[in-house]
Amino acid sequence: MRSSTLFSLVFLAAVLLVPKASAQADSICSEFGGGFIWATVSVVYGRVEFSGLQDPNRFPKVTVTLNNQGRTIATASVGPSGNYCFRNQSGNGATLVVAVEDVEVGRRDLPSGSVTINQVRQDFQIDLGTRTPRAGVISAKYFYERSGKNAELFASANAHLREKKADKAIPLLAQIVQNDPKDFVAMGLLGSAYFEKGDQVNAEKAFLGALDANPRFAPAMASLGQIYLLQNKLDLSVAVLLKATENEPEYARGFRLLGEAYLLSKQGRLGLEALYRAIELDPIGMAESHLLAAKLFDSAGAKNYAAREYRLFLEKVPNHPQKKQFQKYIQENPPADN
Numbered sequence: 001m002r003s004s005t006l007f008s009l010v011f012l013a014a015v016l017l018v019p020k021a022s023a024q025a026d027s028i029c030s031e032f033g034g035g036f037i038w039a040t041v042s043v044v045y046g047r048v049e050f051s052g053l054q055d056p057n058r059f060p061k062v063t064v065t066l067n068n069q070g071r072t073i074a075t076a077s078v079g080p081s082g083n084y085c086f087r088n089q090s091g092n093g094a095t096l097v098v099a100v101e102d103v104e105v106g107r108r109d110l111p112s113g114s115v116t117i118n119q120v121r122q123d124f125q126i127d128l129g130t131r132t133p134r135a136g137v138i139s140a141k142y143f144y145e146r147s148g149k150n151a152e153l154f155a156s157a158n159a160h161l162r163e164k165k166a167d168k169a170i171p172l173l174a175q176i177v178q179n180d181p182k183d184f185v186a187m188g189l190l191g192s193a194y195f196e197k198g199d200q201v202n203a204e205k206a207f208l209g210a211l212d213a214n215p216r217f218a219p220a221m222a223s224l225g226q227i228y229l230l231q232n233k234l235d236l237s238v239a240v241l242l243k244a245t246e247n248e249p250e251y252a253r254g255f256r257l258l259g260e261a262y263l264l265s266k267q268g269r270l271g272l273e274a275l276y277r278a279i280e281l282d283p284i285g286m287a288e289s290h291l292l293a294a295k296l297f298d299s300a301g302a303k304n305y306a307a308r309e310y311r312l313f314l315e316k317v318p319n320h321p322q323k324k325q326f327q328k329y330i331q332e333n334p335p336a337d338n
Helices: 002-032 148-162 166-179 184-197 200-213 218-230 234-247 252-264 268-281 289-299 303-316 323-332
Strands: 043-051 062-068 071-078 083-087 095-100 103-109 119-121 124-127
Touching (some): 002 043, 103 124, 148 184, 166 184, 184 200, 184 218, 218 234, 218 252, 234 252, 268 289, 289 303
Parallel strands (some): 043 124
Antiparallel strands (some): 043 083, 062 095, 095 103
């Protein structure tokens, strides 16, 4: 009798919970047609919430792109409701990218593992204003309005960059900044394109040009700091990366680069603080910060703390190519508890 009652409770829970799991997806995805979404149907969906919209009569162009293994799987335009939905698409190990007027303002790596979750929800909060966002909000304050020929050139250049075709993007971006030297976003992308080609000299010039046009452009600061890091100009790198994180306190990439610069400058405590801040802001995207921390602890002889970092890393990136190597290290060095 007791066994029968337990079975009934479990069955009842299953009946009640399965429809509830798909109810959210059905609510959001119904905007795009296609009927009811069963719990067995794979779907990636969510809502992009906006704040700071200065002109309520002009809603910007917003897109959400689903990528997997470097390939674009699907793209959706987002309207004023903020809803997006990718039906019959798996989110396992995929990446979602949000762009406003073709400028990337948000990115989230979705969980991956041996067990596939059919329905994955990921929401974003986008600040379209000019103020520094609160914690957890992605800033789109670097939006630069362009029109006519420059708008066409920018869209084409962005498409080339998404396809990793820097050679084709560079002349288009160079034409934009020649037409409009104040376009700091295009100048920053030009720097990124040069950097992708390995041309640090022209990349540095472009990033400095972007900062001349907008001295508070944190992404250009971070990229400039990365170049100085590669050139072993550690004092310059720390200085510019500090400024980047001061201008954008929620900028995970800036903190991750700052942590590396501190570690190479033999300032371990400050390096760990910056790396842990990057992980706090973007646990999955900045997971490799755990590897940098592990390297520091290992070199200091604190192998149990290094093992803890490897364990935390594998919890977030379970299919890393060096998984067996990290697991062997963990087995040989029991991780610290705190």
